[in-house]
Amino acid sequence: MAKTVRIGCSSAFWGDTSTAAEQLVTKGNIDYLVADYLAEITMSILALKRMRDPAGGYAEDFVQVLAPLLPAIKAQGIRVAVNAGGLNPAACCAALQAAAEVAGVELTMAHVSGDDLLPQQKAFADCRDLDTGAAMPRGLVTMNAYLGALPIRDAFLQGADIVVTGRCADSALVLGPLMAEFGWSEADFDRLSAGSLAGHIIECGAQCTGGNFTDWQDVPGFDDMGFPIVEVGADGRFEVSKPDGTGGLVSPLSVAEQMVYEIGDPGAYVLPDVVCDWTDVSIEASGPDRVRVSGARGRPPTEHYKVSATYPSGFRTMVSFVVGGFDAPAKGRAAADALFSKVSRLLQDRGLGAFDATAVELIGAEAMYGPHAAAAPREVTVRLVATHANRDALKLFGREIAQAATGMVPGITGYSGRPSVTPSVRLFTTLVPKTSVAAAVHLGERNTAVEIPVGKPPVASPSQESLGLVPVDSAAGSVPLIRLAVARSGDKGDHSNIGVVAREPEFLPYIEQALTAEAVQAYFDYLLEGDVSRWALPGIGGFNFLLRHSLGGGGVASLRTDPQGKCHAQMLLSFPIPVSAEIARRFD
Numbered sequence: 001m002a003k004t005v006r007i008g009c010s011s012a013f014w015g016d017t018s019t020a021a022e023q024l025v026t027k028g029n030i031d032y033l034v035a036d037y038l039a040e041i042t043m044s045i046l047a048l049k050r051m052r053d054p055a056g057g058y059a060e061d062f063v064q065v066l067a068p069l070l071p072a073i074k075a076q077g078i079r080v081a082v083n084a085g086g087l088n089p090a091a092c093c094a095a096l097q098a099a100a101e102v103a104g105v106e107l108t109m110a111h112v113s114g115d116d117l118l119p120q121q122k123a124f125a126d127c128r129d130l131d132t133g134a135a136m137p138r139g140l141v142t143m144n145a146y147l148g149a150l151p152i153r154d155a156f157l158q159g160a161d162i163v164v165t166g167r168c169a170d171s172a173l174v175l176g177p178l179m180a181e182f183g184w185s186e187a188d189f190d191r192l193s194a195g196s197l198a199g200h201i202i203e204c205g206a207q208c209t210g211g212n213f214t215d216w217q218d219v220p221g222f223d224d225m226g227f228p229i230v231e232v233g234a235d236g237r238f239e240v241s242k243p244d245g246t247g248g249l250v251s252p253l254s255v256a257e258q259m260v261y262e263i264g265d266p267g268a269y270v271l272p273d274v275v276c277d278w279t280d281v282s283i284e285a286s287g288p289d290r291v292r293v294s295g296a297r298g299r300p301p302t303e304h305y306k307v308s309a310t311y312p313s314g315f316r317t318m319v320s321f322v323v324g325g326f327d328a329p330a331k332g333r334a335a336a337d338a339l340f341s342k343v344s345r346l347l348q349d350r351g352l353g354a355f356d357a358t359a360v361e362l363i364g365a366e367a368m369y370g371p372h373a374a375a376a377p378r379e380v381t382v383r384l385v386a387t388h389a390n391r392d393a394l395k396l397f398g399r400e401i402a403q404a405a406t407g408m409v410p411g412i413t414g415y416s417g418r419p420s421v422t423p424s425v426r427l428f429t430t431l432v433p434k435t436s437v438a439a440a441v442h443l444g445e446r447n448t449a450v451e452i453p454v455g456k457p458p459v460a461s462p463s464q465e466s467l468g469l470v471p472v473d474s475a476a477g478s479v480p481l482i483r484l485a486v487a488r489s490g491d492k493g494d495h496s497n498i499g500v501v502a503r504e505p506e507f508l509p510y511i512e513q514a515l516t517a518e519a520v521q522a523y524f525d526y527l528l529e530g531d532v533s534r535w536a537l538p539g540i541g542g543f544n545f546l547l548r549h550s551l552g553g554g555g556v557a558s559l560r561t562d563p564q565g566k567c568h569a570q571m572l573l574s575f576p577i578p579v580s581a582e583i584a585r586r587f588d
Contacts, residue, residue: 005181007174007198008229011035012205014042014059014084020205020227025069027243028229030078031181034173036203037062037084041556043142043167044310044425046086057088060095067099073161074105080162081152081173085111087142090442093164110160112151114439114450115167117307117432118143127307127430131493131549136309137428143309145437148272148301149195150186151450152176155441158448167308169271171199174230182234186453192274193298194236197281201240201258201293202228208258209242209289210249214486214573221247226289237294239286250289253486253501256540259283260499262490264546265535267463272305274298279463280539295539303455304431313557314356316387316424317394319401320363322414324379329365331409332382336360338408339384343397347388352396356387359559368560368567370526372574381414385559387424394421426557429493463535465517469509476581482573483587484511485542489569492546494554495530496565498572501542507583508541514577520545523575524568527552 008024010016014037024030037059050057062084066073073080085092089111100107117124121143127136144167153176155163163176175195178184184191201208208228210219226242228250240255242248259278263269269276277297286292323332340358347353364380366373384401388394398419405412439450481487481500484507489498500515502508521532530548537544551565552558562568 002233004231004233005032005178006030006229006231007032007034007177007202008227009034009036009202009205010227011037012203012207013037013039014061016205018061018065021065021069023243023246024227024229025072025076025078027246030229032177033073033078033080035062035082035084036170036173037082038086038167040308040310040427041425043087043144043308047141047310050087055091058086058092059084063092063095063099066096067103070100070103070105070107074107079156079177081165081176082163083165083168083173085164085166087116087166089113089164089166096162096164107161108159108443109162109164110155110158110441110443112147112155112163112165112168112439112441114151114437115144115147115165117145117437123436124430124432127432130429130431136430137311140309140311140428143307145305145307145432146272147305147439148172149175149179150273150452151439151441153179154448154450155443156180158441158443158446160443170203171196171271172273174199174202175273178232186273189274189298189300190296191236193276193278194238194296195232196271196274196276197259197278197293197296198230198232198238201255202230204258204261206248207261208240208250208255210247210254212488213249213254213257214482214488215253219249223247236296237292239290239292241290250291252283252285252291253503255291255293256283256501256542257486257488257499259540260497260501260537260542260544261488262492263497263499263544264492265461265463266537266544267535268458268461270302270458272301274301275458277462278539279537282539299459300456301453302458303434305434305437307430307432309428309430310425311428312423313426314387314389314424315391315394315421316385317398317419317421318383318385319398319419320381320383320416321401321404321412322379322381323409323411324413325411326378328378328380328411329362331411332362332380333360335404335408335412336382336384339400339404343400346396347393352390352393355393356389357559359385361561363561368562369571372571383561387559391421424556426553427493427555465534465536467508467512467536467538469512471513472509473580474510474513474578476579477584478576478578479584479587480573481511481515481575481577484577487569487573489565489567491551491554491564494549494551496547496550496568498545498547498569499542500545500572501540505541510577510579510583511543515543515575517545520547520572523572524550
């Protein structure tokens with residue numbers, strides 16, 4: 001029987017459920033356990049922790065979750081790769097080693113260094129922001145390169161049972177073990193792309209096993225969601241499943257939704273080890289809660305690493321209260337406007353200067369939908385956000401909120417309390433040459449440099465905007481997109497993407513004809529400060545849209561309720577698609 005490797009993912013972010021690792025270790029029959037803990041904002045939080053405690057700066061939750069499982073991991077021969085090291089992989093590794101000693105378990109542990117470029121930031125002073133071209137800001141608190149799979153591969157080949165990294169490409173946590181197990185070379189680009197796709201599909205945990213799925217009502221057992229497992233062969237083809245007897249749903253559509261999550265051009269998805277082409281990937285059912293994935297292709301990687309840096313930019317505060325009764329949205333807006341007007345006057349009187357930015361959203365009145373809002377509610381939550389260079393200005397704002405309940409419109413309740421003031425953190429994304437980054441593996445007393453291929457200049461993407469389908473007669477009526485497709489959205493900095501996958505091949509011509517880049521741009525015009533691109537995905541029968549500068553700055557820099565575009569797909573699913581009379585009758 002041909003060799004396969006089973007890899008399970010127990011965490012999509014720092015704060016994910018603490019039960020998934022135990023589920024995969026005890027029920028998953030896995031060879032490797034991987035877990036993703038890092039987002040851009042997570043690095044800023046870890047920077048504050050490291051400033052307070054030099055032994056901190058990593059995700060302590062990981063050690064707490066894994067410690068009681070170490071005897072079972074040892075007994076079953078499971079190996080572990082995790083990026084919980086954050087800004088201090090050495091300390092994370094040491095803490096886990098101490099936990100193993102307490103448990104009486106002997107495991108070989110390694111950590112990876114080289115991603116933290118903050119000590120060398122002066123050498124990169126000429127770097128420019130990848131999107132805006134802006135110069136590198138002063139006062140960076142983190143600066144980390146997205147390393148690839150090669151350090152993880154090398155650590156396992158040196159005999160590590162557990163590998164702890166800092167910042168790396170999320171999918172590298174899966175690709176590294178596969179390269180070690182199958183001996184894939186740095187030039188085996190199709191297999192590297194396939195292994196990266198396996199990692200991409202499971203890196204967000206239960207998002208490929210029914211979590212965040214358009215057809216959520218078809219997903220059983222949200223209270224015991226099964227976490228994903230990929231079973232990969234030497235040729236790169238793999239199957240996605242979950243532990244038997246757990247909740248969730250693994251289907252071609254649930255996995256396809258995750259494939260298009262947080263990507264741009266599917267024919268040129270740039271990772272540290274390979275430029276992936278997933279346009280012709282095939283996803284098909286191979287059994288109950290099991291799908292088979294094949295068709296990934298790859299090209300040589302580029303000469304650069306992506307680098308994410310964070311820096312403080314003043315302060316922010318957020319507060320909310322509920323308004324009920326007739327004209328609730330109008331009353332909420334009137335109270336919000338009055339509060340900002342009054343405090344703006346107080347700030348000027350006290351010489352504190354104006355707010356840097358403010359935002360008001362009426363949650364419950366379909367505020368995110370802009371001109372497409374259809375609700376006329378009798379209750380709304382009023383959400384107020386403000387930023388200012390001076391912490392005292394926002395404290396003053398916080399002290400003035402409560403008086404609205406007795407001194408402004410009727411029906412105010414549910415006040416969230418005097419808000420806290422927190423540092424506002426912004427993201428700076430750039431590229432640095434791979435030759436300027438020195439990755440290394442540290443295992444016991446050994447410190448081994450990792451040889452990284454220099455890479456090549458990028459070549460033109462093979463992606464197409466259209467599937468080239470024959471135009472169809474669609475004058476009989478229209479149905480909302482959700483009848484014809486599933487969709488998922490996510491963020492890339494200040495950009496969002498929306499992946500749309502047709503439920504049936506016969507629906508594709510109607511989707512292609514109506515859901516153009518121009519149509520999507522017009523639909524989201526009230527959110528956009530950039531343009532929209534569309535790419536076709538013939539393998540899974542869908543399209544990916546990139547909405548540039550659609551998030552108001554993105555992440556914690558954004559003042560919006562949805563700073564990561566998580567609802568953009570749900571909003572687009574209301575888009576009317578003209579269809580034939582026959583298809584329209586199906587949904588009457």
